[in-house]
Amino acid sequence: MQPRPEYDIVDETKLRALFPPTHDLAAAKVLGHLDRHARDFISRAPFICIGTQAENRMADVSPRGDPAGFVHVLDDRTLLIPDRPGNNRLDSLANIIANPVVALLFLIPGYDETLRVNGRARITTDPDVLTALAMQGRLPRCAIVLTVEEAFLHCAKALRRSRLWDPEARQDRTAMPSLMTMMLDAKGEAPADPAERAHLDDALEEAYRTSMY
Incomplete structure (x- = not known):
């Protein structure tokens, strides 16, 4: 659903009228x-x-x-x-x-x-x-x-x-592709071969390890 422009708030006075006064x-x-x-x-x-x-x-x-x-x-x-x-x-x-x-x-x-x-x-x-x-x-x-x-x-x-620090709210990182895959997807260059994707992921992890500082 796209918000309708006629409901946009473009005036601070009208904005503040929506809320209680600042404590x-x-x-x-x-x-x-x-x-x-x-x-x-x-x-x-x-x-x-x-x-x-x-x-x-x-x-x-x-x-x-x-x-x-x-x-x-x-x-x-x-x-x-x-x-x-x-x-x-x-x-x-x-x-x-x-x-x-x-x-x-x-x-x-x-x-x-x-x-x-x-x-x-x-x-x-x-x-x-x-x-x-x-x-x-x-x-x-x-x-x-x-x-x-x-x-x-x-x-x-x-x-x-x-629940940012709640361990029970942590999400499974494997639910999304790796960073390298997502970046290559954006360019239309993500390899189809899982082994090649794994190799690229390993290369990124090695770069993290060797160039942190």
Whole structure:
């Protein structure tokens, strides 16, 4: 069923009329810096999502992950995020050059609450910074420096509804094809031979193993 355009909400006043007023705590929870709870949360988080958008481009959200505490807190207004090896599309980094406004979402396995941090970013290749962000003896090519403008905790409802950390809600990965098969399907190049598909999957796993850092 396609939603009918005449029911689109295009005015914020009409939007807010659909909902109860914002709770005082929700309105007041946004800080312009990282308090001790935000810093503690960041030190425990092994996974973040980073949202960026360049002018005249689609918005983009990209995952980042490493051992807990991989995002370094320099002070109450500054974060360092290492850029580890990936697919070299460089979507987030290119967007930051064009538009420094960035949003981060921090997740901790087992925690239903999340931390949201918004601010302005720049990219650095400062050798001292990269050395501090090294992993397994390998330096990142660059790092994101985020100046914090907003930081606030987000309630548990979304993660509880999704049962994200509930072992009984885990899905069988074999219910869908492998990443390599799906990417090749998109190009119309997925091999029909199961052995060839398995070989490609093995090659991807080997790349994961040897180029994580």
